[in-house]
Amino acid sequence: MSLSLNKEQMNIEQMNIEQMLHKKSLFICVGAGGVGKTSTAAALALQFALKGKKALVLTIDPAKRLANALGLSAFGNKETQISLDDILQMDSRDSDGELWAMMLDGKQTFDDLIEKLSKDEKSKQAILNNRVYKSITETIVGNQEYMATEKLYDVVCSDRYDVVVLDTPPVKNALDFLDSPGRMARFVDKKIMRWFLAPTENKEKKLLGRLLEGTSSALFYLLGFIFGKEFLEDIAVFFNHFRDLYEGFHLRHSTVEKMFGADSTAFFIVTAPNEASVDVAEFFVSELEKREMDVSGVIVNQRHFVKKDVSKEVLDAELLKLCEQEGMEPSHAKKLYSRLTVAYERLLALSEQEEMLEKRLSQNVHSGKIWSVPRLSGEVHDTVALKVLGEKLLNASAQ
Ligand SMILES: Nc1ncnc2c1ncn2[C@@H]1O[C@H](COP(=O)(O)OP(=O)(O)OP(=O)(O)O)[C@@H](O)[C@H]1O
Ligand SMILES: [Mg+2]
Numbered sequence: 001m002s003l004s005l006n007k008e009q010m011n012i013e014q015m016n017i018e019q020m021l022h023k024k025s026l027f028i029c030v031g032a033g034g035v036g037k038t039s040t041a042a043a044l045a046l047q048f049a050l051k052g053k054k055a056l057v058l059t060i061d062p063a064k065r066l067a068n069a070l071g072l073s074a075f076g077n078k079e080t081q082i083s084l085d086d087i088l089q090m091d092s093r094d095s096d097g098e099l100w101a102m103m104l105d106g107k108q109t110f111d112d113l114i115e116k117l118s119k120d121e122k123s124k125q126a127i128l129n130n131r132v133y134k135s136i137t138e139t140i141v142g143n144q145e146y147m148a149t150e151k152l153y154d155v156v157c158s159d160r161y162d163v164v165v166l167d168t169p170p171v172k173n174a175l176d177f178l179d180s181p182g183r184m185a186r187f188v189d190k191k192i193m194r195w196f197l198a199p200t201e202n203k204e205k206k207l208l209g210r211l212l213e214g215t216s217s218a219l220f221y222l223l224g225f226i227f228g229k230e231f232l233e234d235i236a237v238f239f240n241h242f243r244d245l246y247e248g249f250h251l252r253h254s255t256v257e258k259m260f261g262a263d264s265t266a267f268f269i270v271t272a273p274n275e276a277s278v279d280v281a282e283f284f285v286s287e288l289e290k291r292e293m294d295v296s297g298v299i300v301n302q303r304h305f306v307k308k309d310v311s312k313e314v315l316d317a318e319l320l321k322l323c324e325q326e327g328m329e330p331s332h333a334k335k336l337y338s339r340l341t342v343a344y345e346r347l348l349a350l351s352e353q354e355e356m357l358e359k360r361l362s363q364n365v366h367s368g369k370i371w372s373v374p375r376l377s378g379e380v381h382d383t384v385a386l387k388v389l390g391e392k393l394l395n396a397s398a399q
Contacts, residue, residue: 300361
């Protein structure tokens with residue numbers, strides 16, 4: 001997968017989503033909780049597959065029914081191919097494309113990473129069985145942002161896919177995800193870790209050596225008394241083996257950071273048409289712009305669209321006609337008519353509110369475009385609904 005297309009090739013201003021699909025190879029869907037990141041990511045990947053590409057959606061915590069529909073009921077970082085037969089049959093068409101999906105499993109990702117970076121079986125086992133490693137992984141593994149970027153490195157570098165769409169966890173702090181590649185590096189850079197891991201001065205080497213050898217000096221006697229001798233031994237073994245992994249972490253960190261900034265990467269900021277998630281979206285946009293990362297667009301998902309150019313008289317006549325057609329008694333018809341009018345007016349007000357938010361967004365987003373995608377009548381829980389959502393996305397009107 002090429003991550004090196006230049007800026008001239010990538011003139012976003014002139015691209016719609018459809019064109020962008022052909023120019024970019026990594027899409028990252030970010031945004032607040034529950035706005036539709038997972039649905040959008042899966043719908044996009046499906047569109048790629050239907051257009052003949054080999055696409056992978058790397059997903060996190062999808063709704064259970066969607067996970068089942070994608071064959072992702074089991075955890076374990078397994079790349080699973082999803083059959084396109086039903087969908088292709090629906091349109092009587094053909095495609096050489098492939099849709100793959102994988103659900104992230106944090107613990108497995110981290111264990112795999114240790115396996116890859118360890119120099120031999122002995123150091124791998126020493127780390128995996130180490131109690132310090134276990135407690136560290138409990139902290140880091142729970143961190144889905146970090147795990148998502150870790151897995152991303154693997155699949156992008158493997159070159160197995162034409163395109164990868166990354167779903168991300170909801171952001172409590174919008175920066176968590178963008179900063180995640182640095183998290184591990186910062187963790188190993190912490191003073192104490194550096195002391196153990198970075199090339200050591202002679203004096204420090206001696207100290208580490210003594211720790212490893214379980215010296216009975218007063219300092220280590222005291223440390224052993226406080227922390228327990230076994231714990232001290234665990235620390236020593238852990239650091240001794242972890243030192244070999246240091247370079248690997250740094251390399252991965254800087255590669256993923258480059259990937260985020262590459263011209264072939266597109267960030268889609270997904271938002272619901274409400275103030276709270278639009279606030280998060282705007283914050284995300286400004287952070288991405290600050291970091292010179294490519295904001296390809298903001299997707300305003302689940303928009304309510306209402307036909308607006310209907311005059312009150314026409315609406316009244318239409319509703320009454322409908323009631324008559326249904327053979328309703330005039331009194332029932334009147335009741336239903338007034339309810340429908342209230343519902344229509346509420347929907348109209350909601351739609352106008354959403355429109356105002358979209359206007360605000362377009363004033364605050366200087367790069368990329370804003371696309372609105374309608375709220376579908378049902379939830380997005382199977383491949384057919386994903387297809388509908390994907391088509392709406394491709395046909396979305398851009399502001
Ligand atoms: N355009 C749409 N129309 C109707 N329902 C939608 C639409 N987009 C998403 N949904 C539904 O909204 C719910 C949330 O969607 P989704 O799981 O994709 O959001 P998310 O941003 O990934 O959530 P989380 O932050 O919890 O991971 C799901 O039930 C999904 O089916
Ligand atoms: Mg999700």
